[in-house]
Amino acid sequence: MPLETGGDRGAGGVEQRGGAPAAAGGVADQVRRAAPAFPMVEFDRVTKAYPTGVVALRDVTLRIEPQEFVFVVGPTGTGKSTLLKLIYREEAPTSGRVLVRGQDVGRMPIRQVPFLRRQLGVVFQDFRLLPRKTARENVAFALEVTGTPPALVDGRVREVLDVVGLAARADALPGELSAGEQQRVSIARALVHRPPLLLADEPTGNLDPDTSWEIVQLLSQINRAGTTVVVTTHDKTIVDILRRRVIAIDGGAVVRDEQRGLYAGGA
Protein backbone atom coordinates (compact mmCIF):
# COMPACT_ATOMS: atom_id res chain seq x y z
CA MET A 1 0.00 0.00 0.00
CA PRO A 2 1.38 3.36 -0.95
CA LEU A 3 0.17 4.90 2.29
CA GLU A 4 2.14 2.48 4.44
CA THR A 5 5.30 3.00 2.41
CA GLY A 6 4.88 6.73 2.75
CA GLY A 7 4.35 6.40 6.48
CA ASP A 8 7.56 4.48 7.04
CA ARG A 9 9.60 7.23 5.50
CA GLY A 10 7.61 10.37 6.10
CA ALA A 11 8.95 13.86 5.59
CA GLY A 12 11.69 13.29 8.18
CA GLY A 13 12.92 10.22 6.32
CA VAL A 14 13.22 12.31 3.20
CA GLU A 15 15.63 14.62 4.88
CA GLN A 16 17.90 11.83 6.06
CA ARG A 17 18.10 10.33 2.60
CA GLY A 18 18.51 13.73 0.99
CA GLY A 19 21.44 13.00 -1.37
CA ALA A 20 24.12 15.40 -0.16
CA PRO A 21 24.06 15.42 3.65
CA ALA A 22 25.00 18.27 6.00
CA ALA A 23 25.40 21.12 3.49
CA ALA A 24 22.18 20.25 1.68
CA GLY A 25 20.31 19.21 4.80
CA GLY A 26 17.35 21.35 3.84
CA VAL A 27 15.94 24.59 5.10
CA ALA A 28 13.76 22.68 7.54
CA ASP A 29 16.72 21.13 9.35
CA GLN A 30 18.63 24.37 9.50
CA VAL A 31 15.67 26.32 10.78
CA ARG A 32 14.96 23.65 13.38
CA ARG A 33 18.50 23.78 14.65
CA ALA A 34 18.76 27.53 14.51
CA ALA A 35 15.54 28.39 16.33
CA PRO A 36 14.41 25.69 18.72
CA ALA A 37 12.90 28.11 21.20
CA PHE A 38 10.27 29.73 18.97
CA PRO A 39 6.75 28.45 18.50
CA MET A 40 6.04 27.44 14.90
CA VAL A 41 3.27 30.01 14.55
CA GLU A 42 2.20 32.74 16.90
CA PHE A 43 -0.73 35.17 16.51
CA ASP A 44 -0.64 38.09 18.90
CA ARG A 45 -3.92 40.05 19.00
CA VAL A 46 -4.29 39.85 15.25
CA THR A 47 -7.08 41.69 13.46
CA LYS A 48 -7.51 41.55 9.71
CA ALA A 49 -9.91 43.88 7.95
CA TYR A 50 -10.08 43.83 4.16
CA PRO A 51 -10.33 47.08 2.18
CA THR A 52 -13.94 46.12 1.42
CA GLY A 53 -14.70 46.62 5.12
CA VAL A 54 -15.08 42.91 5.90
CA VAL A 55 -13.38 42.06 9.17
CA ALA A 56 -12.12 38.51 8.65
CA LEU A 57 -10.28 38.07 11.95
CA ARG A 58 -10.83 39.90 15.25
CA ASP A 59 -8.23 40.03 17.98
CA VAL A 60 -6.94 36.49 17.45
CA THR A 61 -4.23 35.23 19.77
CA LEU A 62 -2.91 31.68 19.44
CA ARG A 63 0.24 29.56 19.41
CA ILE A 64 1.05 26.49 17.38
CA GLU A 65 4.08 24.53 18.59
CA PRO A 66 6.51 22.61 16.36
CA GLN A 67 5.25 19.16 15.30
CA GLU A 68 1.64 19.90 16.25
CA PHE A 69 -1.29 18.83 14.09
CA VAL A 70 -4.06 21.43 14.20
CA PHE A 71 -7.54 21.55 12.68
CA VAL A 72 -8.99 25.00 12.15
CA VAL A 73 -12.74 24.57 11.91
CA GLY A 74 -15.76 26.77 11.43
CA PRO A 75 -18.45 27.64 8.91
CA THR A 76 -17.50 28.93 5.45
CA GLY A 77 -16.45 32.58 5.40
CA THR A 78 -15.43 32.82 9.05
CA GLY A 79 -11.79 33.69 8.45
CA LYS A 80 -10.16 30.25 8.31
CA SER A 81 -8.49 30.95 4.97
CA THR A 82 -7.46 34.41 6.12
CA LEU A 83 -5.73 32.81 9.08
CA LEU A 84 -3.60 30.72 6.72
CA LYS A 85 -3.03 33.62 4.33
CA LEU A 86 -1.57 35.63 7.18
CA ILE A 87 0.86 32.79 7.92
CA TYR A 88 2.17 32.51 4.35
CA ARG A 89 1.98 36.27 3.99
CA GLU A 90 -0.53 36.46 1.20
CA GLU A 91 -2.11 39.04 3.47
CA ALA A 92 -0.67 41.27 6.17
CA PRO A 93 -2.51 41.85 9.46
CA THR A 94 -4.33 45.14 9.98
CA SER A 95 -3.12 45.13 13.58
CA GLY A 96 -1.28 42.71 15.83
CA ARG A 97 1.65 40.45 14.98
CA VAL A 98 1.96 37.18 13.09
CA LEU A 99 5.17 35.31 13.85
CA VAL A 100 6.43 32.25 11.99
CA ARG A 101 9.39 30.69 13.84
CA GLY A 102 9.95 34.04 15.48
CA GLN A 103 9.92 36.04 12.23
CA ASP A 104 7.38 38.86 12.16
CA VAL A 105 5.94 38.03 8.75
CA GLY A 106 3.46 40.91 8.76
CA ARG A 107 6.26 43.45 8.81
CA MET A 108 8.58 41.44 6.60
CA PRO A 109 9.82 43.33 3.50
CA ILE A 110 8.10 42.08 0.35
CA ARG A 111 11.35 40.86 -1.16
CA GLN A 112 11.83 38.43 1.73
CA VAL A 113 8.42 36.83 1.31
CA PRO A 114 9.66 34.28 -1.28
CA PHE A 115 12.17 32.97 1.25
CA LEU A 116 9.46 32.63 3.90
CA ARG A 117 7.41 30.60 1.43
CA ARG A 118 10.27 28.18 0.87
CA GLN A 119 10.01 27.36 4.59
CA LEU A 120 6.39 26.33 4.39
CA GLY A 121 4.18 24.34 2.07
CA VAL A 122 0.64 25.30 1.09
CA VAL A 123 -2.08 22.98 -0.22
CA PHE A 124 -5.46 24.13 -1.57
CA GLN A 125 -8.91 22.73 -2.17
CA ASP A 126 -8.47 23.23 -5.95
CA PHE A 127 -4.96 21.69 -6.07
CA ARG A 128 -3.57 24.48 -8.31
CA LEU A 129 -1.62 22.13 -10.52
CA LEU A 130 -0.40 23.22 -13.95
CA PRO A 131 -2.49 21.19 -16.43
CA ARG A 132 0.18 20.85 -19.11
CA LYS A 133 2.84 19.51 -16.78
CA THR A 134 3.04 15.94 -15.55
CA ALA A 135 2.89 15.13 -11.85
CA ARG A 136 6.67 14.96 -11.78
CA GLU A 137 7.03 18.27 -13.64
CA ASN A 138 4.52 20.00 -11.37
CA VAL A 139 6.57 19.04 -8.33
CA ALA A 140 9.89 19.80 -10.04
CA PHE A 141 8.54 23.24 -11.00
CA ALA A 142 8.58 24.33 -7.35
CA LEU A 143 12.30 23.55 -7.19
CA GLU A 144 13.21 24.92 -10.60
CA VAL A 145 11.64 28.33 -10.04
CA THR A 146 13.40 28.73 -6.72
CA GLY A 147 16.80 28.21 -8.29
CA THR A 148 17.52 24.67 -7.11
CA PRO A 149 20.53 23.19 -8.93
CA PRO A 150 19.15 20.95 -11.71
CA ALA A 151 21.27 18.04 -10.51
CA LEU A 152 19.30 17.91 -7.25
CA VAL A 153 15.81 18.19 -8.70
CA ASP A 154 15.14 14.65 -9.93
CA GLY A 155 16.12 12.94 -6.70
CA ARG A 156 14.07 15.26 -4.52
CA VAL A 157 11.01 14.94 -6.73
CA ARG A 158 11.22 11.15 -6.66
CA GLU A 159 11.45 11.21 -2.86
CA VAL A 160 8.36 13.32 -2.28
CA LEU A 161 6.30 11.47 -4.89
CA ASP A 162 7.27 8.35 -2.99
CA VAL A 163 6.12 9.91 0.28
CA VAL A 164 2.68 10.70 -1.13
CA GLY A 165 2.46 7.28 -2.79
CA LEU A 166 2.41 8.50 -6.38
CA ALA A 167 5.79 7.27 -7.65
CA ALA A 168 4.03 5.03 -10.17
CA ARG A 169 1.96 7.86 -11.68
CA ALA A 170 4.78 10.40 -11.96
CA ASP A 171 4.38 10.81 -15.72
CA ALA A 172 0.61 11.33 -15.71
CA LEU A 173 -0.89 14.72 -16.46
CA PRO A 174 -3.25 16.15 -13.81
CA GLY A 175 -6.19 15.51 -16.14
CA GLU A 176 -5.36 11.79 -16.12
CA LEU A 177 -5.31 11.61 -12.32
CA SER A 178 -8.20 11.24 -9.88
CA ALA A 179 -8.99 14.16 -7.58
CA GLY A 180 -7.32 12.37 -4.67
CA GLU A 181 -4.21 11.72 -6.75
CA GLN A 182 -4.10 15.35 -7.82
CA GLN A 183 -4.23 16.42 -4.19
CA ARG A 184 -1.33 14.05 -3.49
CA VAL A 185 0.68 15.76 -6.22
CA SER A 186 -0.06 19.14 -4.70
CA ILE A 187 1.01 17.84 -1.28
CA ALA A 188 4.22 16.51 -2.84
CA ARG A 189 4.84 19.94 -4.33
CA ALA A 190 4.25 21.56 -0.94
CA LEU A 191 6.76 19.18 0.67
CA VAL A 192 9.50 19.38 -1.92
CA HIS A 193 11.25 22.26 -0.14
CA ARG A 194 11.25 20.10 3.03
CA PRO A 195 9.33 22.72 4.99
CA PRO A 196 8.89 22.47 8.77
CA LEU A 197 5.32 23.74 8.34
CA LEU A 198 2.54 22.52 6.03
CA LEU A 199 -0.64 24.56 5.59
CA ALA A 200 -3.70 22.96 4.00
CA ASP A 201 -6.72 25.10 3.14
CA GLU A 202 -9.77 22.82 2.86
CA PRO A 203 -7.65 20.03 1.32
CA THR A 204 -10.59 17.63 1.23
CA GLY A 205 -13.19 20.12 0.03
CA ASN A 206 -13.36 18.60 -3.46
CA LEU A 207 -12.99 14.97 -2.45
CA ASP A 208 -15.39 12.14 -1.65
CA PRO A 209 -15.37 10.83 1.96
CA ASP A 210 -13.07 7.84 1.32
CA THR A 211 -10.54 9.92 -0.57
CA SER A 212 -10.78 12.67 2.05
CA TRP A 213 -9.91 10.15 4.69
CA GLU A 214 -6.86 8.96 2.72
CA ILE A 215 -5.61 12.50 2.30
CA VAL A 216 -6.03 13.26 6.00
CA GLN A 217 -4.17 10.05 6.84
CA LEU A 218 -1.36 11.18 4.59
CA LEU A 219 -1.23 14.59 6.30
CA SER A 220 -1.21 12.79 9.61
CA GLN A 221 1.75 10.65 8.55
CA ILE A 222 3.63 13.70 7.36
CA ASN A 223 2.97 15.23 10.77
CA ARG A 224 4.26 12.14 12.58
CA ALA A 225 7.49 12.43 10.62
CA GLY A 226 8.05 15.83 12.24
CA THR A 227 6.27 18.44 10.10
CA THR A 228 3.85 20.86 11.75
CA VAL A 229 0.50 20.62 9.95
CA VAL A 230 -2.35 23.15 10.03
CA VAL A 231 -5.55 22.08 8.22
CA THR A 232 -8.68 24.16 7.76
CA THR A 233 -11.79 22.10 7.22
CA HIS A 234 -15.50 21.89 7.75
CA ASP A 235 -15.51 18.11 7.50
CA LYS A 236 -16.96 17.05 10.84
CA THR A 237 -16.36 13.30 10.41
CA ILE A 238 -12.64 13.63 9.88
CA VAL A 239 -12.12 15.98 12.81
CA ASP A 240 -14.16 13.79 15.13
CA ILE A 241 -12.32 10.59 14.19
CA LEU A 242 -8.83 12.03 14.39
CA ARG A 243 -9.23 13.80 17.77
CA ARG A 244 -6.39 16.27 17.28
CA ARG A 245 -6.13 19.87 18.45
CA VAL A 246 -9.13 21.87 17.21
CA ILE A 247 -9.25 25.65 16.91
CA ALA A 248 -12.81 26.76 16.17
CA ILE A 249 -13.37 30.14 14.57
CA ASP A 250 -16.68 31.91 14.29
CA GLY A 251 -17.23 35.44 13.10
CA GLY A 252 -13.48 36.01 12.91
CA ALA A 253 -12.83 35.15 16.55
CA VAL A 254 -11.41 32.01 18.18
CA VAL A 255 -14.37 30.54 20.06
CA ARG A 256 -12.76 27.29 21.18
CA ASP A 257 -9.25 25.79 21.28
CA GLU A 258 -8.85 22.30 22.71
CA GLN A 259 -6.45 19.38 22.52
CA ARG A 260 -8.01 16.12 21.24
CA GLY A 261 -11.09 18.15 20.27
CA LEU A 262 -14.26 17.44 18.35
CA TYR A 263 -15.73 19.44 15.49
CA ALA A 264 -18.68 20.66 17.52
CA GLY A 265 -17.00 20.85 20.93
CA GLY A 266 -18.36 19.55 24.24
CA ALA A 267 -16.02 16.51 24.33
Place this chain on the structure above:
Amino acid sequence: MAREGARPERARSRRAGALRYFLAQGWQGFTRNGLMSLAAVVITMVTLLALGGALVVAGAVGHVARYVEQQVQVVVYLRDGLAPAAVETVRARLGRLPGVTGLEYVSKDEALARFQQSLGGHAELRDLLSRNPLPASFVVTVDRPDRLRGIAADASHLPQVEDVSYSAQTVQRLLAVTRAVRLFGAALGGALALVALVIIASTIRVTVFARRAEIEVMRLVGATAWFIRWPFIVEGAITGACGAAAAVLLVLAAYALVVHGAQGTLPFLPLPAPEQVALDVSWKLVVWGIVLGVAGSLLAVRRYLHV
Protein backbone atom coordinates in the same frame (compact mmCIF):
# COMPACT_ATOMS: atom_id res chain seq x y z
CA MET B 1 17.83 33.03 5.12
CA ALA B 2 19.28 29.57 5.11
CA ARG B 3 20.38 28.75 1.58
CA GLU B 4 21.80 25.42 0.74
CA GLY B 5 24.53 24.43 -1.70
CA ALA B 6 26.72 27.51 -1.43
CA ARG B 7 29.60 25.65 -3.01
CA PRO B 8 30.71 27.36 -6.24
CA GLU B 9 29.91 24.53 -8.68
CA ARG B 10 26.42 24.31 -7.20
CA ALA B 11 25.92 28.04 -7.55
CA ARG B 12 27.14 27.89 -11.15
CA SER B 13 24.87 25.01 -11.97
CA ARG B 14 21.94 26.81 -10.33
CA ARG B 15 22.59 29.93 -12.39
CA ALA B 16 22.95 27.94 -15.59
CA GLY B 17 19.70 26.16 -14.88
CA ALA B 18 17.89 29.42 -14.24
CA LEU B 19 19.35 31.00 -17.37
CA ARG B 20 18.21 28.07 -19.51
CA TYR B 21 14.77 28.38 -17.98
CA PHE B 22 14.53 32.14 -18.66
CA LEU B 23 15.68 31.78 -22.27
CA ALA B 24 13.40 28.83 -23.00
CA GLN B 25 10.37 30.49 -21.43
CA GLY B 26 11.11 33.82 -23.08
CA TRP B 27 11.44 32.23 -26.51
CA GLN B 28 8.27 30.20 -25.95
CA GLY B 29 6.33 33.34 -25.02
CA PHE B 30 7.64 35.10 -28.12
CA THR B 31 6.72 32.31 -30.53
CA ARG B 32 3.37 31.46 -28.96
CA ASN B 33 2.17 35.04 -29.34
CA GLY B 34 2.45 34.72 -33.11
CA LEU B 35 0.87 37.72 -34.81
CA MET B 36 1.01 39.84 -31.66
CA SER B 37 4.76 39.33 -31.51
CA LEU B 38 5.03 40.11 -35.21
CA ALA B 39 3.14 43.37 -34.72
CA ALA B 40 5.43 44.27 -31.83
CA VAL B 41 8.50 43.49 -33.96
CA VAL B 42 7.19 45.57 -36.85
CA ILE B 43 6.41 48.63 -34.75
CA THR B 44 9.81 48.34 -33.10
CA MET B 45 11.34 48.14 -36.57
CA VAL B 46 9.45 51.25 -37.77
CA THR B 47 10.56 53.16 -34.67
CA LEU B 48 14.15 52.16 -35.22
CA LEU B 49 13.92 52.97 -38.94
CA ALA B 50 13.10 56.54 -38.01
CA LEU B 51 15.94 56.66 -35.51
CA GLY B 52 18.33 54.82 -37.82
CA GLY B 53 17.45 56.94 -40.84
CA ALA B 54 18.06 60.11 -38.88
CA LEU B 55 21.34 58.75 -37.53
CA VAL B 56 22.58 57.84 -41.00
CA VAL B 57 21.53 61.09 -42.68
CA ALA B 58 22.90 63.22 -39.85
CA GLY B 59 26.06 61.13 -39.88
CA ALA B 60 26.57 61.57 -43.63
CA VAL B 61 25.92 65.32 -43.55
CA GLY B 62 28.23 65.67 -40.58
CA HIS B 63 30.87 63.72 -42.44
CA VAL B 64 30.61 66.08 -45.40
CA ALA B 65 30.75 69.06 -43.03
CA ARG B 66 33.90 67.78 -41.37
CA TYR B 67 35.47 67.17 -44.78
CA VAL B 68 34.67 70.69 -45.88
CA GLU B 69 35.88 72.11 -42.60
CA GLN B 70 39.32 70.62 -43.14
CA GLN B 71 39.65 72.60 -46.35
CA VAL B 72 41.32 75.69 -44.89
CA GLN B 73 41.04 77.42 -48.21
CA VAL B 74 39.54 80.58 -49.58
CA VAL B 75 38.68 80.58 -53.25
CA VAL B 76 39.05 84.05 -54.75
CA TYR B 77 37.21 84.27 -58.08
CA LEU B 78 38.59 86.84 -60.51
CA ARG B 79 36.67 89.04 -62.91
CA ASP B 80 36.67 87.82 -66.47
CA GLY B 81 39.16 89.27 -68.94
CA LEU B 82 41.87 90.47 -66.54
CA ALA B 83 45.24 91.18 -68.05
CA PRO B 84 48.09 88.91 -66.88
CA ALA B 85 49.61 91.91 -65.05
CA ALA B 86 46.42 92.42 -63.07
CA VAL B 87 46.44 88.75 -62.12
CA GLU B 88 49.98 89.17 -60.86
CA THR B 89 48.92 92.22 -58.80
CA VAL B 90 46.21 90.13 -57.12
CA ARG B 91 48.71 87.32 -56.49
CA ALA B 92 51.09 89.77 -54.81
CA ARG B 93 48.34 91.35 -52.65
CA LEU B 94 46.99 88.00 -51.56
CA GLY B 95 50.44 86.69 -50.79
CA ARG B 96 51.04 89.52 -48.33
CA LEU B 97 47.95 88.77 -46.23
CA PRO B 98 48.77 87.31 -42.77
CA GLY B 99 48.36 83.53 -42.43
CA VAL B 100 48.45 82.71 -46.13
CA THR B 101 50.63 79.66 -46.70
CA GLY B 102 49.90 78.83 -50.32
CA LEU B 103 48.54 80.35 -53.50
CA GLU B 104 47.46 78.41 -56.53
CA TYR B 105 46.25 80.02 -59.73
CA VAL B 106 43.48 78.17 -61.55
CA SER B 107 42.89 79.47 -65.04
CA LYS B 108 39.49 79.38 -66.74
CA ASP B 109 40.53 76.37 -68.84
CA GLU B 110 41.84 74.52 -65.85
CA ALA B 111 38.66 75.25 -63.85
CA LEU B 112 36.58 73.73 -66.61
CA ALA B 113 38.83 70.69 -66.81
CA ARG B 114 38.61 70.14 -63.05
CA PHE B 115 34.87 70.53 -63.03
CA GLN B 116 34.55 68.01 -65.82
CA GLN B 117 36.81 65.59 -63.98
CA SER B 118 34.73 65.91 -60.80
CA LEU B 119 31.65 64.93 -62.78
CA GLY B 120 33.37 61.73 -63.79
CA GLY B 121 34.24 62.73 -67.33
CA HIS B 122 30.93 61.64 -68.76
CA ALA B 123 30.42 64.54 -71.09
CA GLU B 124 32.67 66.78 -73.04
CA LEU B 125 31.57 70.13 -71.60
CA ARG B 126 33.67 71.99 -74.12
CA ASP B 127 31.44 70.62 -76.83
CA LEU B 128 28.23 71.55 -75.04
CA LEU B 129 29.14 75.10 -74.10
CA SER B 130 29.81 77.86 -76.60
CA ARG B 131 32.05 79.64 -74.10
CA ASN B 132 33.61 78.76 -70.75
CA PRO B 133 31.38 80.08 -67.92
CA LEU B 134 33.83 79.35 -65.13
CA PRO B 135 35.98 82.17 -63.74
CA ALA B 136 39.69 82.01 -63.11
CA SER B 137 40.55 81.88 -59.45
CA PHE B 138 43.20 81.81 -56.78
CA VAL B 139 42.95 78.99 -54.23
CA VAL B 140 44.41 80.54 -51.08
CA THR B 141 45.55 78.09 -48.43
CA VAL B 142 45.47 79.44 -44.88
CA ASP B 143 47.32 78.23 -41.79
CA ARG B 144 44.28 78.26 -39.42
CA PRO B 145 40.50 77.98 -40.04
CA ASP B 146 39.78 81.04 -37.84
CA ARG B 147 41.66 83.29 -40.30
CA LEU B 148 39.35 82.31 -43.16
CA ARG B 149 36.77 85.00 -42.51
CA GLY B 150 39.31 87.87 -42.30
CA ILE B 151 41.17 86.80 -45.41
CA ALA B 152 37.94 86.37 -47.34
CA ALA B 153 36.88 89.91 -46.33
CA ASP B 154 40.24 91.44 -47.33
CA ALA B 155 40.27 89.64 -50.67
CA SER B 156 36.74 90.71 -51.54
CA HIS B 157 37.81 94.39 -51.31
CA LEU B 158 40.24 93.99 -54.23
CA PRO B 159 38.80 95.54 -57.39
CA GLN B 160 39.86 92.62 -59.58
CA VAL B 161 37.94 90.18 -57.45
CA GLU B 162 34.46 89.05 -58.48
CA ASP B 163 33.56 86.86 -55.51
CA VAL B 164 35.04 85.00 -52.57
CA SER B 165 33.93 81.77 -51.01
CA TYR B 166 35.32 79.84 -48.13
CA SER B 167 34.41 76.58 -46.39
CA ALA B 168 33.11 77.98 -43.08
CA GLN B 169 29.88 79.18 -44.68
CA THR B 170 29.26 75.78 -46.12
CA VAL B 171 30.17 74.13 -42.83
CA GLN B 172 27.70 76.30 -40.94
CA ARG B 173 24.93 75.41 -43.33
CA LEU B 174 25.73 71.71 -43.21
CA LEU B 175 25.90 71.65 -39.42
CA ALA B 176 22.50 73.35 -39.27
CA VAL B 177 21.14 70.60 -41.51
CA THR B 178 22.72 67.96 -39.28
CA ARG B 179 21.08 69.46 -36.19
CA ALA B 180 17.71 69.65 -37.86
CA VAL B 181 17.89 66.05 -39.04
CA ARG B 182 18.92 64.86 -35.55
CA LEU B 183 16.12 66.80 -33.91
CA PHE B 184 13.52 65.57 -36.37
CA GLY B 185 14.73 61.99 -36.01
CA ALA B 186 14.66 62.18 -32.21
CA ALA B 187 11.13 63.66 -32.18
CA LEU B 188 9.72 61.16 -34.65
CA GLY B 189 11.62 58.30 -33.02
CA GLY B 190 10.44 59.36 -29.57
CA ALA B 191 6.79 59.47 -30.62
CA LEU B 192 7.07 56.10 -32.34
CA ALA B 193 8.93 54.69 -29.34
CA LEU B 194 5.91 55.45 -27.13
CA VAL B 195 3.65 53.59 -29.54
CA ALA B 196 6.10 50.70 -29.69
CA LEU B 197 6.29 50.57 -25.91
CA VAL B 198 2.52 50.26 -25.57
CA ILE B 199 2.31 47.56 -28.24
CA ILE B 200 5.20 45.55 -26.80
CA ALA B 201 3.66 45.82 -23.32
CA SER B 202 0.25 44.61 -24.55
CA THR B 203 1.86 41.72 -26.38
CA ILE B 204 3.73 40.59 -23.32
CA ARG B 205 0.65 41.08 -21.18
CA VAL B 206 -0.93 38.35 -23.31
CA THR B 207 1.86 36.03 -22.21
CA VAL B 208 1.48 37.15 -18.61
CA PHE B 209 -2.23 36.40 -18.81
CA ALA B 210 -1.65 33.00 -20.39
CA ARG B 211 0.81 32.23 -17.61
CA ARG B 212 -1.18 33.59 -14.69
CA ALA B 213 -1.69 30.15 -13.16
CA GLU B 214 2.01 29.50 -13.43
CA ILE B 215 2.85 32.88 -11.91
CA GLU B 216 0.46 32.15 -9.06
CA VAL B 217 2.19 28.85 -8.33
CA MET B 218 5.61 30.46 -8.62
CA ARG B 219 4.72 33.06 -6.02
CA LEU B 220 3.27 30.38 -3.79
CA VAL B 221 6.33 28.16 -3.79
CA GLY B 222 8.70 31.06 -3.18
CA ALA B 223 10.02 32.23 -6.55
CA THR B 224 11.45 35.73 -6.27
CA ALA B 225 9.87 38.62 -8.15
CA TRP B 226 12.94 38.85 -10.37
CA PHE B 227 12.77 35.17 -11.20
CA ILE B 228 9.16 35.68 -12.29
CA ARG B 229 10.07 38.77 -14.31
CA TRP B 230 13.04 37.39 -16.24
CA PRO B 231 11.23 35.24 -18.83
CA PHE B 232 9.13 38.26 -19.78
CA ILE B 233 12.19 40.47 -19.98
CA VAL B 234 13.78 37.90 -22.27
CA GLU B 235 10.64 37.92 -24.43
CA GLY B 236 10.78 41.71 -24.62
CA ALA B 237 14.48 41.66 -25.47
CA ILE B 238 13.88 39.11 -28.24
CA THR B 239 11.10 41.31 -29.67
CA GLY B 240 13.32 44.39 -29.53
CA ALA B 241 16.33 42.62 -31.02
CA CYS B 242 14.27 41.22 -33.93
CA GLY B 243 12.84 44.67 -34.67
CA ALA B 244 16.33 46.14 -34.50
CA ALA B 245 17.79 43.50 -36.80
CA ALA B 246 15.12 44.20 -39.42
CA ALA B 247 15.64 47.95 -39.09
CA VAL B 248 19.44 47.62 -39.39
CA LEU B 249 19.11 45.57 -42.57
CA LEU B 250 16.69 48.04 -44.15
CA VAL B 251 18.65 51.15 -43.17
CA LEU B 252 21.95 49.71 -44.38
CA ALA B 253 20.47 48.44 -47.64
CA ALA B 254 18.91 51.85 -48.29
CA TYR B 255 22.17 53.63 -47.53
CA ALA B 256 24.18 51.28 -49.74
CA LEU B 257 21.76 52.07 -52.59
CA VAL B 258 22.12 55.82 -52.01
CA VAL B 259 25.91 55.60 -51.97
CA HIS B 260 25.89 53.48 -55.10
CA GLY B 261 23.65 56.00 -56.83
CA ALA B 262 25.76 58.94 -55.66
CA GLN B 263 28.92 57.43 -57.06
CA GLY B 264 27.33 57.64 -60.50
CA THR B 265 25.93 61.16 -60.33
CA LEU B 266 27.75 63.04 -57.56
CA PRO B 267 31.16 61.39 -57.27
CA PHE B 268 32.73 64.44 -55.58
CA LEU B 269 30.42 64.09 -52.56
CA PRO B 270 32.55 62.69 -49.71
CA LEU B 271 29.97 60.25 -48.24
CA PRO B 272 31.06 57.88 -45.45
CA ALA B 273 31.63 54.29 -46.55
CA PRO B 274 28.69 51.87 -46.02
CA GLU B 275 30.87 49.59 -43.86
CA GLN B 276 31.66 52.50 -41.57
CA VAL B 277 27.98 53.42 -41.28
CA ALA B 278 27.08 49.78 -40.54
CA LEU B 279 29.63 49.78 -37.74
CA ASP B 280 28.39 53.08 -36.26
CA VAL B 281 24.65 52.53 -36.52
CA SER B 282 23.97 48.79 -36.06
CA TRP B 283 24.89 48.51 -32.40
CA LYS B 284 23.01 51.70 -31.53
CA LEU B 285 19.81 50.39 -33.08
CA VAL B 286 20.20 46.99 -31.44
CA VAL B 287 20.76 48.61 -28.04
CA TRP B 288 17.71 50.85 -28.51
CA GLY B 289 15.61 47.92 -29.67
CA ILE B 290 16.49 45.88 -26.61
CA VAL B 291 15.93 48.86 -24.31
CA LEU B 292 12.46 49.34 -25.82
CA GLY B 293 11.62 45.64 -25.52
CA VAL B 294 12.78 45.37 -21.93
CA ALA B 295 10.97 48.57 -20.92
CA GLY B 296 7.79 47.26 -22.53
CA SER B 297 8.00 43.96 -20.67
CA LEU B 298 8.65 45.64 -17.32
CA LEU B 299 5.57 47.75 -17.96
CA ALA B 300 3.60 44.57 -18.66
CA VAL B 301 4.57 42.66 -15.51
CA ARG B 302 4.56 45.61 -13.12
CA ARG B 303 1.05 44.95 -11.82
CA TYR B 304 1.66 41.29 -11.13
CA LEU B 305 4.52 41.72 -8.74
CA HIS B 306 2.84 43.35 -5.81
CA VAL B 307 2.57 40.44 -3.44
